[in-house]
Amino acid sequence: SVGIDLGLKSLTITSDGQKEDILKVDDGLNKQLRIWERKKSIKKHIAERRRDNLHKLTTRLVKDYDTIVVENLSVKNMMKNHHLSASIANASWGTLISQLKYKCAWYGKKLIIIDPKNTSRICHECKQKNHEFDSLSQSEWLATREWDCPNCHAHLDRDVNAAKNILAKGLETLA
Incomplete structure (x- = not known):
């Protein structure tokens, strides 16, 4: 079983400490990329690379784990933050979860989607919320x-701690 925290620094952080980076385009190529982005074939290529990367990741997760617990993020609301919207779109969380859903169904695995509230603010060791973060x-x-x-x-590493709390929350729903 695994808990998965979705992030912007790392795309996924599992409860056993594995981190998968978000596929990023080299900053040195941004000027050239802006020119290429005008052409549909380049946009399609980038989208295919992202989709391929997500397929490889989700296939590996589904093959490696019988139960996968992931947080239910409100992507639509998060996209309203103009400072984070490009990074959130690049992470493709919605596509990642969609792929996990159908691959878990194909392979007979269990996917649990939980409320992410306070998963990174509660210590997975003692289960106490850290109120220092409230301010x-x-x-x-x-x-x-x-x-x-x-x-x-x-x-605690914030993301690994969150992934462990996500796993615990998901496994509680099975009990």
Whole structure:
């Protein structure tokens, strides 16, 4: 079984610590890319590369795990943040979850989609919410990659911690 946190720094972070990077285009090619983007064939090629990358990732996840738990992100609402919308679109979370849905059905695997509320703010070790984050702005919170639990003092990678909490939340629904 695996819990999966979806992110912008890493596309997926599993509860066992594996991180899959988002496919990015080299910044040195951005000027040339803007010219090429006018041509449909290049757009199609980039979309195919992204789709192929997602197919490989989702196939590997479905073959490696019998139960996959992923967070139900409100992508439509998140896209309203103009600072993050390009990164969110590039991550293709909706496509990733769609592929997981039908591949889990094909392979007879279990896909559980859970509410992501507080999954990265609760320590997976002691289950206590870190209230120190309540006063942070969204950008400050997103910049926090690691933290120490004020209750049990565990040192946590924010995304791996979230993936472990996502897995636990999903497995609770099976019980």
